[in-house]
Amino acid sequence: QRRVHGTLSECLFFFGHEKQYLIMTEPDQKHQAMFDEVEYHFETWHGNNELDAGSGKKQQLLWEGKGRDEAIALLEDLVSSCVHDLCGNFKVQASYKLDHMIDIDCTPPFPKTSMRQLLEKASSFTFPESDFTDDPPSARLLDIVYRKYITTVTTPQFVTEFPANMRLGGTHRVDFVIMGHLCIRLIVKEEPNEEEPACNSQVFCDLLQLAKILDIFTDTRTTEKMLPAEWRDLEFTEMGETDELLEKMSQFLDVTWKNRLGSASTTSHVAFIGQPEPKMVTLMATIAQELVGHVRDQITAIVQDLEADVWTAPYAEVKLALTVGITCCDTWLNITEELTTVKWEADWDGGMHVDKCVEILSGRLAEMKSLRTTHADLCQLLSPDESQTLRVLTCFHAFISLDPFDVDDTQVPIWNDAVKDFQKRLRPIEAKVSEKLRKELNADSAEDHILFAEFQRYSHLIVRPNINRALVQEREVMLVKAGEMAEQIRVEFDNKTEGGDKEAQQGNQVGRNLSGLINVIVAVRQLSDRLKQISIICKTLLSDLEKFAKVVDICQDLSEEMHTYMKELFRKWQDDVVYALQDDTEPIAVNDKSPMIKLDSDGRVVINYSADVVKLMREVRVLSGLGFTVNKDIISSCTNAAKFFQCGLALNTVATFYNTMDKHLIRCHLPILLEPVSMFEVVVAAQCKKGVTLAKPEEAQKYIQKVMCVFVCLFNPHVLCVDTLSLIH
Numbered sequence: 001q002r003r004v005h006g007t008l009s010e011c012l013f014f015f016g017h018e019k020q021y022l023i024m025t026e027p028d029q030k031h032q033a034m035f036d037e038v039e040y041h042f043e044t045w046h047g048n049n050e051l052d053a054g055s056g057k058k059q060q061l062l063w064e065g066k067g068r069d070e071a072i073a074l075l076e077d078l079v080s081s082c083v084h085d086l087c088g089n090f091k092v093q094a095s096y097k098l099d100h101m102i103d104i105d106c107t108p109p110f111p112k113t114s115m116r117q118l119l120e121k122a123s124s125f126t127f128p129e130s131d132f133t134d135d136p137p138s139a140r141l142l143d144i145v146y147r148k149y150i151t152t153v154t155t156p157q158f159v160t161e162f163p164a165n166m167r168l169g170g171t172h173r174v175d176f177v178i179m180g181h182l183c184i185r186l187i188v189k190e191e192p193n194e195e196e197p198a199c200n201s202q203v204f205c206d207l208l209q210l211a212k213i214l215d216i217f218t219d220t221r222t223t224e225k226m227l228p229a230e231w232r233d234l235e236f237t238e239m240g241e242t243d244e245l246l247e248k249m250s251q252f253l254d255v256t257w258k259n260r261l262g263s264a265s266t267t268s269h270v271a272f273i274g275q276p277e278p279k280m281v282t283l284m285a286t287i288a289q290e291l292v293g294h295v296r297d298q299i300t301a302i303v304q305d306l307e308a309d310v311w312t313a314p315y316a317e318v319k320l321a322l323t324v325g326i327t328c329c330d331t332w333l334n335i336t337e338e339l340t341t342v343k344w345e346a347d348w349d350g351g352m353h354v355d356k357c358v359e360i361l362s363g364r365l366a367e368m369k370s371l372r373t374t375h376a377d378l379c380q381l382l383s384p385d386e387s388q389t390l391r392v393l394t395c396f397h398a399f400i401s402l403d404p405f406d407v408d409d410t411q412v413p414i415w416n417d418a419v420k421d422f423q424k425r426l427r428p429i430e431a432k433v434s435e436k437l438r439k440e441l442n443a444d445s446a447e448d449h450i451l452f453a454e455f456q457r458y459s460h461l462i463v464r465p466n467i468n469r470a471l472v473q474e475r476e477v478m479l480v481k482a483g484e485m486a487e488q489i490r491v492e493f494d495n496k497t498e499g500g501d502k503e504a505q506q507g508n509q510v511g512r513n514l515s516g517l518i519n520v521i522v523a524v525r526q527l528s529d530r531l532k533q534i535s536i537i538c539k540t541l542l543s544d545l546e547k548f549a550k551v552v553d554i555c556q557d558l559s560e561e562m563h564t565y566m567k568e569l570f571r572k573w574q575d576d577v578v579y580a581l582q583d584d585t586e587p588i589a590v591n592d593k594s595p596m597i598k599l600d601s602d603g604r605v606v607i608n609y610s611a612d613v614v615k616l617m618r619e620v621r622v623l624s625g626l627g628f629t630v631n632k633d634i635i636s637s638c639t640n641a642a643k644f645f646q647c648g649l650a651l652n653t654v655a656t657f658y659n660t661m662d663k664h665l666i667r668c669h670l671p672i673l674l675e676p677v678s679m680f681e682v683v684v685a686a687q688c689k690k691g692v693t694l695a696k697p698e699e700a701q702k703y704i705q706k707v708m709c710v711f712v713c714l715f716n717p718h719v720l721c722v723d724t725l726s727l728i729h
Contacts, residue, residue, distance in 0.1 A: 034086070035211040041082050042207065049074065061203040068172045068188045071201040072158060075176060075184060076108040079156065083214065092217040093282055094154075094179060104179070104217065106156055114161035115146060122149040139165045151180040170202070183210045216278045226283065228252055234290060239298040239321070242291075242328045249287060250335040253280070257344055277350040284336055288355035291332055295325045295361065296405045310368065310404055311396035315376040322369040329362035360407045364415075368404055371422060377461055378429050381436050390432060395425040427466060434470035437461065441474040448481045455537055462541050472545075479542045482534050483551045489531050490558055496523055497565060517573040518619045521566050525626055528562045531555055570628050577616065577634055604659045613641050613648070647704055 042059075051063055051074075063071060083106040084090050090107040116127045123145075143166060150159070156178040167173040170187035177183070185204040230248055237245055260276045302321045303313040310318055333354065340353040379392050398421035402414065441454055455478055461467055462475070497520070514522070535555040542548050617638045620630055641648075 034215045035208055037086050038082060038207050038211045038214065041085060042078070042205070045078055045081060059203075059205040059207060061205065063201040063203060065199060066188075066201040067190070067199040068174065068186075068201075071186055071188060071203070072112075072174060073109075075158075075174075075186065075203070076110055079110075079176065079178075079184070079210075080106050080108045082210070083217065086214055087217045094216050102154055104155060110176075111155070111157045112160050113157055115159055115163070115166075116161070118153070118159055119145065119149055122152050139163065142166070147182075150175075150177045150182060153177045154179055179213045179216075181209050181213060182206070183213065226256065227287070231287070231290075234294050235297075237294075239295065239324050239328060242294065243331050246291075246328070246331050246335060250339065253284065253335075253339060254343055256280075256283075257339070257348075277348065281350060281353060284353060285355060288332060288336075288358045291328065292357050292361050295328055295365075299325055299365075300405070311372070311399055312393075315372055318372055319369060322365050322372070326362055326365045326369070329358045329365065332358050333362065357407075361405070364404065364407050367419075371419070373460075374464070375426070378426065378433050381433050381461075382429070386432060390429050392429060395422055395429075398422040398425065430464060430466040431470070433461060434467050437467065437471060438474060441471065441478075448485055451478065451481055452485065452534070452537070455541065456533070459537065459541060468541070468544075475542050476545055479538065479545050479547055479551060482538055482542070483547070483554065485534055486531060486551065486554050486558065489527050489534075493524065493527050493558070493562060496520060496527075514619055514622065515573070515615070517569050517576075518622060521569050521573075521626070522622065524562050524566050524569075528559060528566075531559055531562070535559070570623065573619075573623075574631050574634065578631055581633060581637055611652070614645075617641055617645075651704065651707065 046061075051061070063074070066074065080090060083092065090105065092104050092106065094102045094104055113121075119125070120127055142163070146166075156176070159175040159177055160172070162173040168187055169189075171190040172186075172188040174186040174188070175182050175184075176186070183206050187202040187204075189200050189202070191198045191200075228248070230245060231252075234242075234245070257276070257280060260280075299310065299321045303310050303318065306313045306317060308314075310322075336353045336355060340348050340350065375392070375395060379387055382390065382392065398418045402411075402418055404415075437458055440458070441451065455462065462471060468475075535552060538548060538552055538555070542551075616634075620634060620638045623630055
């Protein structure tokens with residue numbers, strides 16, 4: 001007995017190191033839909049077989065006259081039909097709260113395993129064949145071990161041949177176990193009789209637990225049945241066109257999710273019985289796996305067409321292929337993130353979905369692109385003889401025996417070792433490149449802005465640790481120059497803001513047709529961008545130097561001061577514009593209820609669309625591009641003005657010509673223009689009487705046609721004809 005107790009105790013200790021496949025702790029109400037379906041199926045099945053159905057989440061049934069084998073056959077039919085009817089197939093996949101999908105086959109008959117075989121298979125311990133649990137302590141300990149080890153069982157099976165004192169008063173005990181849970185227990189009692197043995201089978205069903213398990217099952221054919229025809233042609237799709245296909249899949253998934261409770265004509269009803277999240281996860285995971293295979297195959301095909309591999313093929317072609325592959329992966333990751341966190345946020349309980357296989361492949365492709373780019377950039381500074389001497393082509397021999405697209409966990413350490421070997425092979429090349437860069441970055445022969453541009457140009461090489469250490473002296477000189485450039489920007493900023501509002505009103509003309517305030521904002525933003533570039537270079541390449549903190553502090557303080565000044569100017573501009581919009585005498589807004597065009601007391605043409613309106617629209621566009629949030633009233637006014645921009649542009653051309661016509665004519669031509677001018681004034685006066693305004697688009701368009709017709713006559717009086725007169729009248 002001590003040996004038995006010791007073996008069972010070791011089993012319990014061993015179990016503590018085993019992985020449990022599934023532990024469900026969700027509230028029961030989340031599985032109510034599937035439970036209702038399971039309960040209805042049980043009632044229907046029992047009615048068809050003329051058996052007592054019972055009721056409730058945990059049912060206790062009595063099948064009179066049913067022996068062990070007959071009862072097991074009935075249970076097989078009950079469970080398999082339930083899986084088929086509610087999941088759509090006997091063969092399903094479990095994907096919820098698992099690191100990977102598990103294939104489950106619920107096709108009857110189910111395998112039968114004795115309790116002793118189950119424990120031996122799960123624990124690797126050997127149990128005696130004879131009944132060894134006669135004493136109560138051993139029986140209790142064995143029951144604890146059994147309950148622990150059934151959590152490692154995934155496939156559906158019956159556990160049979162229990163020890164006598166574990167049969168719960170019956171002749172036979174049979175447990176149905178699936179996905180680590182005991183769902184149905186069968187206790188068969190056989191009473192000997194003179195004529196024939198009387199058999200009764202007690203069945204204990206945990207319908208809620210069975211509903212929870214079915215909630216994580218998905219028909220293996222669901223994706224094949226539900227995915228649109230476009231996706232099935234993925235292998236014939238060029239990688240550059242995959243983004244467009246993924247966007248279509250995003251729309252498909254969105255419609256499928258929103259119609260998950262709809263009729264069979266909109267989505268597969270069987271596929272979404274119960275909890276829909278696991279089914280959608282399976283659907284997205286299937287798309288992700290096929291996308292990973294497609295990207296891998298496409299890149300491989302591209303380099304094979306070049307009769308090379310991803311390391312020896314021309315850099316430009318490989319870079320393009322890897323970039324497109326990364327874009328495809330990132331597009332899918334963005335789609336699943338947007339769907340599960342934005343579009344489905346209200347009714348999605350699964351959290352943000354991330355397909356790990358796509359994420360890992362994207363990272364690997366980015367790493368491959370970085371390695372190829374680094375090698376190409378270093379070799380670009382070498383002459384052919386230097387490249388041959390340094391044997392630059394042998395650097396990629398570190399990856400010669402690896403499949404770069406194999407991102408399995410077991411291959412990650414091997415990949416990391418290969419990357420270290422590659423970096424080691426680059427050291428002689430980096431030493432040679434450092435010598436060349438030292439000549440390029442000679443401060444004595446270059447002005448400050450030229451030296452800064454060279455550091456920007458080679459920043460991707462200087463950032464490498466070996467080159468960074470070799471160019472300490474050059475980087476120290478650049479740090480001093482960076483401080484001087486920051487001080488020069490300070491001087492320019494002070495000069496632009498020295499005059500305060502007066503300076504702002506006069507403006508520094510960096511943009512055409514902009515007010516003084518906007519010109520100053522644009523000029524200061526340009527200085528801020530220059531300062532930002534200096535700060536980036538310092539933080540990227542010079543952060544280990546002694547005076548780095550001082551230069552960065554100067555840049556940061558000046559940047560904050562610039563942003564504060566720009567915000568103040570923007571606030572002043574915005575207040576002025578809002579005040580002008582509220583003033584009816586200001587021509588800064590379009591009044592769509594006023595006449596489109598009229599003659600003032602001096603006979604000059606005035607249109608209801610001034611140049612100030614166009615100027616305001618331009619300024620709003622500039623400020624929005626700079627990242628400022630413009631007042632909603634100003635945005636509304638500009639939006640309204642944009643509707644009539646074409647009309648205003650046409651009328652402004654007419655008004656400008658008419659108002660300046662006297663400056664471009666000689667006296668002898670005036671009699672010729674008398675009739676066209678008179679007609680023009682008639683047309684203008686007529687619209688004032690009719691009340692033609694921009695608020696009536698159709699009338700406004702007809703009126704503009706009349707005005708443009710007369711305008712043509714002003715240009716060339718000889719085109720005046722009967723058709724023109726009839727149109728005007």
